Amino acid sequence: MPRKVDAAARRQEVVAALYRVAVRDGLARVSLRTVADEARLNIGSVRHYFDSQPELMRTAMRTMLDRVADRVRVRLTALDVAAPPRARVAAAVALLAELLPLDQTRRDEVTVFLDFAALARTSPELYDLAAEAAAGTRGAARRVLAHVTGARPDAVAVETLTSLVDGLGINAVLHPDLVTAARAEKVLHAHLAALG
Amino acid sequence: MPRKVDAAARRQEVVAALYRVAVRDGLARVSLRTVADEARLNIGSVRHYFDSQPELMRTAMRTMLDRVADRVRVRLTALDVAAPPRARVAAAVALLAELLPLDQTRRDEVTVFLDFAALARTSPELYDLAAEAAAGTRGAARRVLAHVTGARPDAVAVETLTSLVDGLGINAVLHPDLVTAARAEKVLHAHLAALG
DNA sequence: TCCTTTGTATCACGGCTGTGATAAAACGCA
DNA sequence: TGCGTTTTATCACAGCCGTGATACAAAGGA
Numbered sequence: 409m410p411r412k413v414d415a416a417a418r419r420q421e422v423v424a425a426l427y428r429v430a431v432r433d434g435l436a437r438v439s440l441r442t443v444a445d446e447a448r449l450n451i452g453s454v455r456h457y458f459d460s461q462p463e464l465m466r467t468a469m470r471t472m473l474d475r476v477a478d479r480v481r482v483r484l485t486a487l488d489v490a491a492p493p494r495a496r497v498a499a500a501v502a503l504l505a506e507l508l509p510l511d512q513t514r515r516d517e518v519t520v521f522l523d524f525a526a527l528a529r530t531s532p533e534l535y536d537l538a539a540e541a542a543a544g545t546r547g548a549a550r551r552v553l554a555h556v557t558g559a560r561p562d563a564v565a566v567e568t569l570t571s572l573v574d575g576l577g578i579n580a581v582l583h584p585d586l587v588t589a590a591r592a593e594k595v596l597h598a599h600l601a602a603l604g
Numbered sequence: 605m606p607r608k609v610d611a612a613a614r615r616q617e618v619v620a621a622l623y624r625v626a627v628r629d630g631l632a633r634v635s636l637r638t639v640a641d642e643a644r645l646n647i648g649s650v651r652h653y654f655d656s657q658p659e660l661m662r663t664a665m666r667t668m669l670d671r672v673a674d675r676v677r678v679r680l681t682a683l684d685v686a687a688p689p690r691a692r693v694a695a696a697v698a699l700l701a702e703l704l705p706l707d708q709t710r711r712d713e714v715t716v717f718l719d720f721a722a723l724a725r726t727s728p729e730l731y732d733l734a735a736e737a738a739a740g741t742r743g744a745a746r747r748v749l750a751h752v753t754g755a756r757p758d759a760v761a762v763e764t765l766t767s768l769v770d771g772l773g774i775n776a777v778l779h780p781d782l783v784t785a786a787r788a789e790k791v792l793h794a795h796l797a798a799l800g
Numbered sequence: 801t802c803c804t805t806t807g808t809a810t811c812a813c814g815g816c817t818g819t820g821a822t823a824a825a826a827c828g829c830a
Numbered sequence: 831t832g833c834g835t836t837t838t839a840t841c842a843c844a845g846c847c848g849t850g851a852t853a854c855a856a857a858g859g860a
Contacts, residue, residue: 413806415806418807432726433726434722434725436723439847439848440847440849449808450809452807452809453809455848455849456808457807460849519725525778526630528778529630529778530628530632530633531630538778542775542782546782563787564791567775567782567783567787567791568794571768571771571774571775571783572764572768572771574771574774574775575767575768575769578771579738579766579767579770581725582721582734583734583735587763595760595767598760609836635816635817636817636819645838646838646839646840647840648837648839648840649839651819652836652837653837656818656819657817657818657819802859803860804859805857805858806856806857806858807854807857808853808854808855809854809855810852810854811852811853812849812851813848814848815846815847816845818844818845818846820841820843821841821842821843822839823839823840824837824838824839825836825838825839826835826837827836827837828833829832829833829834830831830833830834
């Protein structure tokens with residue numbers, strides 16, 4: 409079976425191009441043609457790796473969610489139950505900061521996530537991914553609270569932390585002059601420190 | 605000068621139709637034709653009241669922001685500085701609850717606001733409106749905190765409350781099964797009660 | 801070398817978009 | 831009854847969009 413190019417790598421290149429278009433111009437400007445141009449590929453090539461536009465969108469959203477989930481998972485397994493309170497708060501901040509736009513990588517992630525989440529509300533093709541992401545965030549918040557407080561967190565505390573992180577990330581992306589990276593991290597730290 | 609129809613009322617009807625399309629199908633599905641159909645008007649009529657599509661979009665976003673701002677303003681002037689702590693917390697919750705999707709009206713508002721806010725990031729036509737809304741929310745949060753705590757709130761507390769309300773509203777719209785209206789209100793109340 | 805698979809590239813189609821240009825109807829006032 | 835303005839309605843155009851179909855180059859095993 410002849411195969412010169414790495415198909416998986418090509419698909420990732422296309423997804424990366426989609427990210428760039430989405431971050432720069434918004435998800436509304438993402439099309440097979442704009443993504444192909446951004447990837448310096450012919451639209452025919454893009455279609456060779458993605459059977460349809462919805463499949464490309466789903467793959468792109470899936471890739472982003474997986475990348476974030478992987479980082480969070482690493483932070484979760486690194487939580488040290490024997491650590492002193494201050495270190496536990498610091499670890500908790502570091503974990504949830506994976507969901508905040510504190511550097512260019514995370515900024516791009518939160519940016520496209522916002523567009524995808526808004527689109528998923530009315531897109532059957534993406535809705536389950538958004539639901540999965542929302543559940544995942546709440547799971548992480550629950551574990552973080554348990555780690556910081558040492559107790560089983562109630563639903564209100566979980567939702568408070570989850571919505572705070574979500575709102576913080578979105579506002580930091582949409583209004584970077586009002587919510588800088590430093591301030592976002594400070595807000596998260598203050599909230600968790602008050603609970604420890 | 606002949607004039608049978610109230611031009612301002614007609615414009616509002618068109619804007620209302622735009623809301624319905626945006627809530628039902630997403631802002632991406634909003635076009636002069638879909639809005640005209642929803643309003644049971646000819647596209648020519650719509651264009652008679654709105655010179656261009658960007659003007660329609662701006663007017664729609666402006667209308668929504670004004671409506672919310674008016675309600676918040678009423679709540680702000682109703683704040684009683686002589687009220688006991690519990691009543692002050694209740695008034696604070698009621699005020700910021702104007703930004704939460706606790707009934708159908710507010711749900712629709714938050715829904716279209718999310719789409720508009722995401723779009724405004726890359727739309728010069730809408731960006732200033734989003735910035736104005738973000739500043740307004742922070743102003744309201746600042747006054748609410750002052751009313752509840754009796755002190756001048758710091759920037760971290762303001763941003764915590766603002767992002768919490770924003771995140772809560774967005775999550776209640778995107779994931780109504782995870783964040784019900786009752787839970788959203790409870791989360792807001794718990795946060796403010798803890799500060800009083 | 802030939803042949804099959806993989807990858808690139810291009811064309812055409814229907815459908816949607818905003819918009820300019822007109823036409824026709826409806827209405828109030830003279 | 832006209833006249834003039836407002837309002838409604840249609841048509842056409844260029845520009846996007848996703849996609850089916852198709853052609854052609856490249857590559858590696860037989």
